[in-house]
Amino acid sequence: MYFDKYGPIKYEGKLSNNPFSFKYYNKDEMILGKPMKEHLKFSMAYWHTMTGAGTDPFGAETIDRPWDDVNLSGIDQAKARINAAFEFMQVMGFEYFCFHDRDIAPEGKNLAETNKNLDEIVDLIEKKMAETGIKLLWGTANAFGHKRYVNGASTSPNADVFAYAAAQIKKAIEITKRLNGSGYVFWGGREGYETLLNTNMKLEQENFARLLQMAVDYAKKIGFDGQFYIEPKPKEPTKHQYDFDCATVISFLVKYNLDKHFKLNIETNHATLAMHTINHEIRIAADNNMLGSVDANQGDLLLGWDTDQFPTNIYDTTLVMYEIIRAGGLKTGGLNFDAKPRRASFELDDMLLSHIAGMDAFAAGLRIAAKLWEDQILEINLENRYSSYKSGIGKKIINREVGFIELESYVFNKIEMDKNESGKQEYLESIINQYILK
Amino acid sequence: MYFDKYGPIKYEGKLSNNPFSFKYYNKDEMILGKPMKEHLKFSMAYWHTMTGAGTDPFGAETIDRPWDDVNLSGIDQAKARINAAFEFMQVMGFEYFCFHDRDIAPEGKNLAETNKNLDEIVDLIEKKMAETGIKLLWGTANAFGHKRYVNGASTSPNADVFAYAAAQIKKAIEITKRLNGSGYVFWGGREGYETLLNTNMKLEQENFARLLQMAVDYAKKIGFDGQFYIEPKPKEPTKHQYDFDCATVISFLVKYNLDKHFKLNIETNHATLAMHTINHEIRIAADNNMLGSVDANQGDLLLGWDTDQFPTNIYDTTLVMYEIIRAGGLKTGGLNFDAKPRRASFELDDMLLSHIAGMDAFAAGLRIAAKLWEDQILEINLENRYSSYKSGIGKKIINREVGFIELESYVFNKIEMDKNESGKQEYLESIINQYILK
């Protein structure tokens, strides 16, 4: 209806001049023994794609979608959006989507009414999912936008707000279960502080842990076996967000004995705001067996805020896919486009073109990463680089067979150490280029 | 000898125009029941103060100290510096100092010879300490400057380098013990990576943990009961340093079961490079019972590297001292001036004036923080702000007596939450100003 003129977007190959075609994403093409689409479980982010309006802190809406009909409001408008969303996903070939509770249905005068609204919309979503085969990658609750969360949700100094957040999240988990979501995400949008002058950080973090424990308990009670994720971000909207980066979140989860129940949902732009590369964050998660899902976007490293741009940098997509392949793939997670067309990309065309740009960038990155993995060029280099730990004194260090005294004896009278070897950074970068360009 | 003309630096009060006097630091004045000097265990950093030469990546030495006599070299020059250092500390009124092994004595052709050099210098230090009553706050090893550490020390891909680092640290702990150091610091200058393309981060971090465990074992064996510290820094010299910030280090220590044996040595400039305030980092450490010692300096937040400036910002010194008071004081640690006079502050006068600037800034900050603490103005605000967790539903949340179901019932039909209250940030900032200015 809304997307008739675009038809389903098809793979036409890298030489195509048709803007509304995939140049690299060929969903059924086999890569490393499975179809592209299983490597790249692309998900549409309901909030940006269906409700984003192009606002920024200095400007009003620029985007006016046909389904945001002026004659519709409340639950009716919400339903029109659901219809548009499933049509869009079918046109694009999306098999997954993600949402916040408040993206899909309007708030009522109290939680009872709000939940009733949600149920009505979830009925429709369920029907649409059955019709189309589209699946829910993960659900979540928006516990940061409403003014009640001005001082945080579970970390609010106001216990009533904690209670409300808990009740809201309860419902969000229930609908995620009902829709067979394979995961549920916690992004602590206001779980942080503005100034230490007024903050009891210890109590706030303990309360955050209490909320997560309640979620774990409740999921068990109702038999929700989807994966729980935490999504790190260092700052924005609050000055300091408690879920700063992967290392910080892992630390928090371990401290409160929650690490068995959670994995990480890692976002590229959040990684760079924390001054890390996205591949660093994925590696940290994978090394700690905490890799969950990926929010696929990119930031502008010359800007200091979350720009949530569509991912088009081939270096990033290549290295993300390489880390994922290296980690054995995402299990429950996928690649959710937590990305919004630029404010100036306000046309309906841009809605498709921006997703195509992101999907093609990831497909190209996957192809390159797969070749790198097949050739094992980086892995062989690693094997060689660390080979001194495979035998001799290195092996004894690994096996904890030696201590300071033995090691001192080993080096005490040596004039020279075994030769160090170059890290070859420039050469390795040129290899990556060769894989991208050839 | 070198500092005769300056005499001992004395407290002359805030109206003094004598540059070579303290305006705020009055060491025996009682503050919150103990003398200033016990709150402010100032320590001279041997490396910057005694061996710093004003170099930067674009320029050669600007500083030429009288004890760096052209007629001296090697061990003799090292001894001249020790003499100068103790004279300087006496003139300034320092009761503590800190050093790296390689600051105080030259390397020989192998570790055996290097350690012999060290022993000869340590003999002299021991004698000077006995004469002056000056104490060692902490010792450490420089396992980052020499080219053998080009790819890291314990995180080097070269097992021989690990062995060498272990042996070097063994000796550094021994001399710290001999000099009754109250602590020993690990700053992982090269424990990090330049590019993930060539890095086995997991193995490197495990090896880092292995080294720390060896240190714990060896300390126990030789009866060194000083406090071990880790000093976080996010980047520089390596692109990514494993000890990124307090949260990351705590995570690492807990993971490898080392947290009982370590506390944190927190540096202001390292905090800001990690995009945290120094008071945030101290709070994180204190909340986790990991507060150890402080490297007192400051960075320039408009620059992107470690400038190690003398701390002169009264807001910082006030909030640092407030957090320390709030945490019950530093136990084994102190305030070590890991700061260097600017390249252009190359005169001998500047060596004194910069330390005076830093000591006075901390003394003023202590006075202000102590008043804030005595009046409990921030603490009372905190009590009130979080009072909803003292009774009713809040108390049940804290006591884990309620879960999602009970909380949903609590809020389900409510139209309005209990009113949120303002965070009062601007007002609290004006209060801080009033305490600084009055």
Place this chain on the structure above:
Amino acid sequence: MYFDKYGPIKYEGKLSNNPFSFKYYNKDEMILGKPMKEHLKFSMAYWHTMTGAGTDPFGAETIDRPWDDVNLSGIDQAKARINAAFEFMQVMGFEYFCFHDRDIAPEGKNLAETNKNLDEIVDLIEKKMAETGIKLLWGTANAFGHKRYVNGASTSPNADVFAYAAAQIKKAIEITKRLNGSGYVFWGGREGYETLLNTNMKLEQENFARLLQMAVDYAKKIGFDGQFYIEPKPKEPTKHQYDFDCATVISFLVKYNLDKHFKLNIETNHATLAMHTINHEIRIAADNNMLGSVDANQGDLLLGWDTDQFPTNIYDTTLVMYEIIRAGGLKTGGLNFDAKPRRASFELDDMLLSHIAGMDAFAAGLRIAAKLWEDQILEINLENRYSSYKSGIGKKIINREVGFIELESYVFNKIEMDKNESGKQEYLESIINQYILK
């Protein structure tokens, strides 16, 4: 009516515990020969103070003012706000205010109707100004918020948008003239680009110059002799804003022969986003005879976006006032609080407390700066530091009496240069502290 309970805010001195009093701002106190209020021509920023609602990119409104009555809308609500604004300014003792056209009156269905709305509100403002004696510091047009400006105003690729912006600014200048505004500001909110891939930067900048020339021509035609200002900002909302910083704006104005008609309106938070201190930017402007007015606020240097916080940092306010005093004072300009209470400071109390915090911080800064200036402590140091240019070879350099050949002869066989002197940075910083604290 709205502020009855606060009464006029009075100076009670630095020991007062009354939050609703000035501790430092004593408007008639004489400083350097004129009353404080003439040094500190404080202005209320209509947009933040009267229409700000506490939103951020992740959250809805938190602020609900009594004059934003649900029973009012459009022009009636606008009038209620005007009444509240003048009441607030009287309570606070503001003698100046600033506004954007769109802050004060709602847009109609076309410019004709919009201008009619404006006229109706301006009638009311004029009446209020006459009654209260409050003056307009400067007016401006909001040519960045509406979706028509999505690609810029005068730098839009759409000539119709240029035309609309011109017409809107024409009207804004007219009402500024009518209200005897002493200046008119151009902040190029969307005058910049998002990506060079689609940008003809040269044409856009030429068009920007064309618009400014039209403004100059029109002001002359209607006899508006208020000062035109440009307000630099490096980024946000656009990726690159053409008015990056003071140096860039001066370059632009000179290039297009506009520099005689404009001065700069300098904002602290914009300065730091451009990686400059505010005092640097003021110095640049003053050295080029372009110092106009100041937007008084502050940013958080650990965050990467425009936070527009109330200015509470005494170092900043001291150095701003010092540079202003040094430059001979602001002529047509003042100190406009382009600052908003934090999202969590949503109570009516905070509206007053945040302005008090800012006014007191500037008053304290003024007192300190005035003392520094009276004592000439920094100026005497400068005189001495550069004295080598007062005679001998230095004087010849200044007078352009020597060139490379003479200078080579001068140094050719010298073994040593005249001794360089220390920059004394730490000592100077300690002097500033002494002036703040004593």
Place this chain on the structure above:
Amino acid sequence: MYFDKYGPIKYEGKLSNNPFSFKYYNKDEMILGKPMKEHLKFSMAYWHTMTGAGTDPFGAETIDRPWDDVNLSGIDQAKARINAAFEFMQVMGFEYFCFHDRDIAPEGKNLAETNKNLDEIVDLIEKKMAETGIKLLWGTANAFGHKRYVNGASTSPNADVFAYAAAQIKKAIEITKRLNGSGYVFWGGREGYETLLNTNMKLEQENFARLLQMAVDYAKKIGFDGQFYIEPKPKEPTKHQYDFDCATVISFLVKYNLDKHFKLNIETNHATLAMHTINHEIRIAADNNMLGSVDANQGDLLLGWDTDQFPTNIYDTTLVMYEIIRAGGLKTGGLNFDAKPRRASFELDDMLLSHIAGMDAFAAGLRIAAKLWEDQILEINLENRYSSYKSGIGKKIINREVGFIELESYVFNKIEMDKNESGKQEYLESIINQYILK
């Protein structure tokens, strides 16, 4: 001799697995009507390549080149390096190099002796240039490293230092002339300030202008007609460098009437330190007819200092070459590798591999940029995007035929503006990817 085993590096095409071959740089291949090597006038930077030793602020040398023979020192070592440099350039196929005076010859006890050393080395260079056909792209003076420049060179408060800098630069221009350098660069390494508290910025900038005027005068006198360049950098080593970015430098040159005599030497890493993209800086220069030469390197945008890495990012090299093609090519300038192998890339192999990585990245970028230019895909989009200024009201705006009054009439009663069009950022980014990948 030193590079025998590498032989001349040859083009082997994109499928080659030989690390010591070019995959993309095929110097005589015709691109847009001229051979690659004329588009890509690659230059070796003598300082990094021949004298760089892998140091950083926390570590000693890691690089030990065979020509830095322990048996050689002073002028003899300098000569060995010259021999090695020319051998290296021949092996790599470099036709250009750049140097600072102090890179190539040691300082003597005074300028007379230093210049004598220089002359001896320049004799050798001249001979080598004649033998090999290698040319000097530009020369420069190092007026920042020596301690005499601690407070700046021409901006020093010490007039003797100004004199010395002038004399040093005189000689550097003379040898550049003698060696037929096509340009001469001014990088104001210490022309800036550390703290405004001790700085007379106005005098310093005037003195900087005086020095440049002397250089212009002297060049004229001796008939040096090479191009003078200024190289912008915002910070490092000084807190604020006067030559902040292209816009600032142009402003400065225009102010002092020097713009006719200078163009810009633009460095990628300096651009990003100033929060600009390199293509932005080139565009600014080109739009102002100030594009001179390019220092080809790259920084790490997650780090805050000048890393001077070899350029390997294909997006950057593509967009740099696109801007250069668009501007009609570099006239006197080239692509100088102001880049150093990472500290850990200390082997002789890395010296070649890092240059190959950079040259290939630029060659690949050139090929892609040339295709983009041939297809005019971006240019056609620009034509269309700004077409409203080709006729009607837009044309009148351009021709300055209309002012505020006419434009107000034009829009006054319109309900809607002509429709704005999407900026298509995501689509354009996908096009760039398609050109890179296909």
